[in-house]
Amino acid sequence: MTEFFxxxxxxxxxxxxxxxxxxxxLLKSDPFAPQEVLYEYHPMQEHAVKIRNKLxxxxxxxxxAPAEKALIESLVLGDRHGLQRDxxxxxQDAGAMHVLAVSGLxxxxxxxxxxxxxxxxxxxxxxxxKRRWKRMIWWVTVAGVWTYAFLTGFSTSVIxxxxxxTLLPIDQxxxxxxxxxxxxxxxxxLILIFRPTDLFSVGFLLSFSAVLSLMVYCPRWEKRFGGGRxxxxxxxxxxxxxxxxxxTLYFFGQTANYFFLTNLxxxxxSGMLIVCSFLCISFTSVPLLGASTAWLAEHVAWVxxxxxxxxxxxxxxxxxxxxxxxxxxxxxxxxxxxxxxAYAIARDEQANTESYSQxxxxxxxxxxxxxxxxxxxxxxxxxxxxxxxxxxAAFMATISALAMMVSYYLSL
Numbered sequence: 001m002t003e004f005f006x007x008x009x010x011x012x013x014x015x016x017x018x019x020x021x022x023x024x025x026l027l028k029s030d031p032f033a034p035q036e037v038l039y040e041y042h043p044m045q046e047h048a049v050k051i052r053n054k055l056x057x058x059x060x061x062x063x064x065a066p067a068e069k070a071l072i073e074s075l076v077l078g079d080r081h082g083l084q085r086d087x088x089x090x091x092q093d094a095g096a097m098h099v100l101a102v103s104g105l106x107x108x109x110x111x112x113x114x115x116x117x118x119x120x121x122x123x124x125x126x127x128x129x130k131r132r133w134k135r136m137i138w139w140v141t142v143a144g145v146w147t148y149a150f151l152t153g154f155s156t157s158v159i160x161x162x163x164x165x166t167l168l169p170i171d172q173x174x175x176x177x178x179x180x181x182x183x184x185x186x187x188x189x190l191i192l193i194f195r196p197t198d199l200f201s202v203g204f205l206l207s208f209s210a211v212l213s214l215m216v217y218c219p220r221w222e223k224r225f226g227g228g229r230x231x232x233x234x235x236x237x238x239x240x241x242x243x244x245x246x247x248t249l250y251f252f253g254q255t256a257n258y259f260f261l262t263n264l265x266x267x268x269x270s271g272m273l274i275v276c277s278f279l280c281i282s283f284t285s286v287p288l289l290g291a292s293t294a295w296l297a298e299h300v301a302w303v304x305x306x307x308x309x310x311x312x313x314x315x316x317x318x319x320x321x322x323x324x325x326x327x328x329x330x331x332x333x334x335x336x337x338x339x340x341x342a343y344a345i346a347r348d349e350q351a352n353t354e355s356y357s358q359x360x361x362x363x364x365x366x367x368x369x370x371x372x373x374x375x376x377x378x379x380x381x382x383x384x385x386x387x388x389x390x391x392x393a394a395f396m397a398t399i400s401a402l403a404m405m406v407s408y409y410l411s412l
Contacts, residue, residue: 010182014189021192021199048150052077055151058284059277062294068301071100075270075301076277078102078152087305093318094311095256096266098240102152103207104161105267107145109274111165114144142166156191156198157207163187164211180215184208205247213243216339220346237263242335250328254320258311265311269304273297324411330404337397344390348383 056073064072070082080088080100091097098105118137145165149158167183188208191198198204217239222232237260248255256262276297283289311317323331 010185010189014185014192017189017192018199021196048153052079052151055281058281059294061284062280062291062298064294064298065302067305068298071301071305072273072277072297074100075102075106076274076281078155078158090305090308090312092252093254093256094262094308095241095259095318096262096308098206098210099266099270101157101203102155103157104164104211105270106152106274107148107158107161107165109271110148111141111145113275113278114141138169156201156203159191160184160187160207160211163190181212184211184215202247202251206244209243209247210240211243213239217242220343224346233263233267234260246323246328246331246335249321249323249331250325253322254318256318257316258314262308262311265307266304269300269307273300273304276300321408322411323408327404327407327411330400330407334397334400334404337393337400341390341393341397344386344393348386348390 055077056079059069059072066082067084067087070080070084070087073082074080078101083100088097088100091100115137118140142165145162149162152158164183164187167186188204191204214236218232218235221235221239225231241255241259245255276293279293280290280297283293
């Protein structure tokens with residue numbers, strides 16, 4: 001029990017806090033209605049808006065097209081007021097709305113930019129012995145990430161990414177493999193303590209569901225099927241789509257079918273666009289450098305807009321489904337039980353491999369036949385337990401899927 005709380009203490013605290021918030025929400029008249037969370041205007045946000053407006057005026061010095069300028073402001077500064085309705089609809093149908101909302105993807109790009117600047121693009125080598133330099137680089141990077149979170153208005157996804165990056169050194173030093181889930185739980189717990197209504201907001205549910213799905217699926221797929229840039233992008237796209245599917249169907253009533261094609265084009269372009277936009281804003285007073293980076297940023301934004309519109313016009317780009325809260329819950333349950341069944345299969349294969357290698361190693365020594373029999377009995381018990389878990393998870397997944405289909409057709 002002590003080992004369990006040492007590994008999952010933050011997750012337990014988050015579960016208790018979420019249960020309390022759900023109990024308070026169920027006391028309302030319509031607890032399942034989608035809620036748009038409104039925050040009070042904080043003085044810090046006023047300063048952030050002023051700084052953001054100054055940065056946007058730097059972009060105004062270059063004659064950019066309205067659509068490309070609005071995309072740059074949304075992607076880099078988190079200001080989506082300039083986006084037109086057809087532009088938002090194109091990104092939504094193509095499955096690229098996560099690019100318009102400043103999220104962990106943007107924070108990761110900003111972190112990489114700061115690290116590359118501090119290390120002079122890889123020319124400066126920091127040896128392992130010089131921990132002071134590493135600490136200084138880490139502190140400067142953390143300050144830059146939180147400054148970017150401040151400029152973009154402290155959205156839920158940005159705060160989540162900033163907290164998880166701040167807790168990264170603890171994850172690297174600890175030997176507990178479950179601490180990455182504790183980092184995610186710590187980010188959710190801190191956000192819900194200061195802003196409890198975020199639990200019922202669309203951004204909070206989409207952000208944390210996507211990251212949790214990435215943590216669960218991507219490492220196992222990479223270990224089983226191999227890695228690589230294209231494969232990792234495919235794993236991340238499919239995992240994020242699985243994690244956010246119930247919420248996108250419930251809140252928006254549609255899902256994008258060409259999400260992998262969209263991410264294959266949009267994610268590299270968004271990295272280029274963020275770098276070019278930062279250079280453009282930073283070197284506005286330098287005529288040649290500022291104009292060239294602004295021209296490059298505008299054309300990258302144009303390519304992104306046209307690519308998203310092209311994907312939107314493909315046949316079957318999006319599918320529309322309207323689901324009830326019960327159907328959404330049953331869909332989440334089905335995904336959960338299917339994941340548990342797949343996890344039991346993977347563990348069974350791992351147990352078979354370990355048992356085979358262990359028996360081969362012990363059989364070389366004729367004096368350890370008793371140990372071999374004990375090891376075979378233990379491995380047989382483990383395999384039997386894993387098979388029981390698999391059949392139970394598969395049965396529950398089947399029941400949940402059937403109940404979900406019945407609930408969906410009854411709601412039509």
